[in-house]
Amino acid sequence: xxxRVPRPEPEAPPRWRRRKDARPQEIVAAAMDVFAERGFAxxxxxxxxxxxxxxxxxxxxxxxxKDELFKAVIRAAILPNLEQAEALAAAxxxxxxxxxxxxxxxxxxxxxxxxxxxxxxxxxxxAGNFPDLAAFYHREVIRRGFGVLASLLQRGxxxxxxRPVEVDPTVRLIVAPLLMxxxxxxxxxxxxxxxxxxxxxxxxxxxxxxxxxLLRDVGEGVP
Amino acid sequence: xxxRVPRPEPEAPPRWRRRKDARPQEIVAAAMDVFAERGFAxxxxxxxxxxxxxxxxxxxxxxxxKDELFKAVIRAAILPNLEQAEALAAAxxxxxxxxxxxxxxxxxxxxxxxxxxxxxxxxxxxAGNFPDLAAFYHREVIRRGFGVLASLLQRGxxxxxxRPVEVDPTVRLIVAPLLMxxxxxxxxxxxxxxxxxxxxxxxxxxxxxxxxxLLRDVGEGVP
DNA sequence: TGTTAGTAACTGACTGGTCAGTTATGAAGA
DNA sequence: TCTTCATAACTGACCAGTCAGTTACTAACA
Numbered sequence: 001x002x003x004r005v006p007r008p009e010p011e012a013p014p015r016w017r018r019r020k021d022a023r024p025q026e027i028v029a030a031a032m033d034v035f036a037e038r039g040f041a042x043x044x045x046x047x048x049x050x051x052x053x054x055x056x057x058x059x060x061x062x063x064x065x066k067d068e069l070f071k072a073v074i075r076a077a078i079l080p081n082l083e084q085a086e087a088l089a090a091a092x093x094x095x096x097x098x099x100x101x102x103x104x105x106x107x108x109x110x111x112x113x114x115x116x117x118x119x120x121x122x123x124x125x126x127a128g129n130f131p132d133l134a135a136f137y138h139r140e141v142i143r144r145g146f147g148v149l150a151s152l153l154q155r156g157x158x159x160x161x162x163r164p165v166e167v168d169p170t171v172r173l174i175v176a177p178l179l180m181x182x183x184x185x186x187x188x189x190x191x192x193x194x195x196x197x198x199x200x201x202x203x204x205x206x207x208x209x210x211x212x213x214l215l216r217d218v219g220e221g222v223p
Numbered sequence: 224x225x226x227r228v229p230r231p232e233p234e235a236p237p238r239w240r241r242r243k244d245a246r247p248q249e250i251v252a253a254a255m256d257v258f259a260e261r262g263f264a265x266x267x268x269x270x271x272x273x274x275x276x277x278x279x280x281x282x283x284x285x286x287x288x289k290d291e292l293f294k295a296v297i298r299a300a301i302l303p304n305l306e307q308a309e310a311l312a313a314a315x316x317x318x319x320x321x322x323x324x325x326x327x328x329x330x331x332x333x334x335x336x337x338x339x340x341x342x343x344x345x346x347x348x349x350a351g352n353f354p355d356l357a358a359f360y361h362r363e364v365i366r367r368g369f370g371v372l373a374s375l376l377q378r379g380x381x382x383x384x385x386r387p388v389e390v391d392p393t394v395r396l397i398v399a400p401l402l403m404x405x406x407x408x409x410x411x412x413x414x415x416x417x418x419x420x421x422x423x424x425x426x427x428x429x430x431x432x433x434x435x436x437l438l439r440d441v442g443e444g445v446p
Numbered sequence: 447t448g449t450t451a452g453t454a455a456c457t458g459a460c461t462g463g464t465c466a467g468t469t470a471t472g473a474a475g476a
Numbered sequence: 477t478c479t480t481c482a483t484a485a486c487t488g489a490c491c492a493g494t495c496a497g498t499t500a501c502t503a504a505c506a
Contacts, residue, residue: 046465055484126348188350289493
């Protein structure tokens with residue numbers, strides 16, 4: 001009996017390929033999805049692996065632990081946007097309020113349309129269990145974001161464009177509605193047949209309020 | 224050999240006592256602590272039991288599951304305060320802005336001093352995994368809280384005390400800083416040696432801003 | 447006023463399932 | 477051929493939920 005070839009598909013594609021450079025991003029993208037849907041604790045690495053098209057062991061070739069994978073997700077989702085915001089705020093010389101408007105609308109757009117909106121919720125939820133993650137987020141995201149707004153406010157106050165408000169509370173009051181929108185969209189939206197949160201309308205109302213709060217000449221001729 | 228009495232302490236107190244009515248509250252209080260420290264998923268019922276001074280089995284005599292215990296915690300922490308707020312808002316006839324001030328300061332005080340401040344964070348974190356809990360919270364807490372503020376705004380607008388603002392976005396803009404404060408205090412406070420969030424200062428700044436936004440006659444004589 | 451039988455509160459060891467992380471093995475590519 | 481990338485079966489810890497047994501209390505009866 002001649003030796004029968006044991007593999008029936010000589011033209012079958014290989015069961016897997018080596019793709020050392022593409023893997024990390026794909027894994028992070030898959031992890032972003034799963035963490036967003038389930039939260040950190042309830043997310044299963046097996047599911048991350050399946051969505052990334054690899055096996056669970058492969059995750060551990062690129063990330064030493066679930067925690068580190070989580071941090072990588074956060075970094076990947078937040079840092080590019082933050083750098084964009086810093087560039088936007090730094091590169092302007094004229095009046096400050098229009099810059100503030102553009103920043104708010106940009107963040108609102110992110111909140112309303114991208115997966116990055118789930119990041120604050122994830123960090124908030126896990127801050128107690130990952131103090132170093134909370135510290136990282138506080139240092140790399142919150143502090144920098146606050147810094148952008150604070151310097152903008154200070155410039156506006158110095159030039160006389162803005163009333164002399166207290167900077168720190170005002171920064172927090174500017175940010176709060178955006179943060180709340182991000183959290184809302186990823187926690188409560190679409191419950192009980194409620195209409196979804198209208199983020200643009202909320203932001204426009206907020207900008208209108210800020211105009212009355214920050215600027216010296218309030219246009220009182222509104223009907 | 225005469226029969227030695229096997230129990231050496233005839234006056235020893237019993238190892239446990241039957242306390243059918245006190246148990247549920249004590250268990251809920253212990254669970255509140257553990258959930259607040261660890262989050263729902265990472266909280267261990269064994270630890271809840273130890274802090275409540277009972278065994279794990281006893282928890283299941285009073286609550287059918289971890290989920291139901293969680294809901295009981297939420298109800299116990301939120302509903303009394305909500306009823307107080309509704310009473311406060313309903314029992315007034317004069318101008319609306321002082322009522323709004325009192326409501327905001329009351330909530331700020333809760334946020335700054337009580338364990339109830341951790342509840343929003345817990346609900347936000349677990350909303351994805353417990354849709355019915357999110358729906359319960361939305362229906363019983365958020366909708367009612369929004370209702371209190373919305374009717375107050377409408378009364379103020381109708382009487383001419385307030386400018387004719389859009390009610391729904393404005394309610395959200397009023398609530399956002401308080402929600403953010405609650406989340407902040409239980410997630411980021413005391414990180415990196417930062418000073419803790421000054422909730423009263425934030426609320427006073429917010430009230431000042433709302434005065435400019437809502438009232439018709441803005442006192443422009445501020446230095 | 448004991449004594450005792452009955453009951454409901456309570457305990458804690460156990461189970462079954464889940465899942466993060468490990469490793470023996472093999473295929474792909476140089 | 478040898479190294480690297482990847483797999484998939486495996487392990488061990490952890491924990492919600494269970495249940496057979498124990499104990500505090502009570503009420504009926506002596």
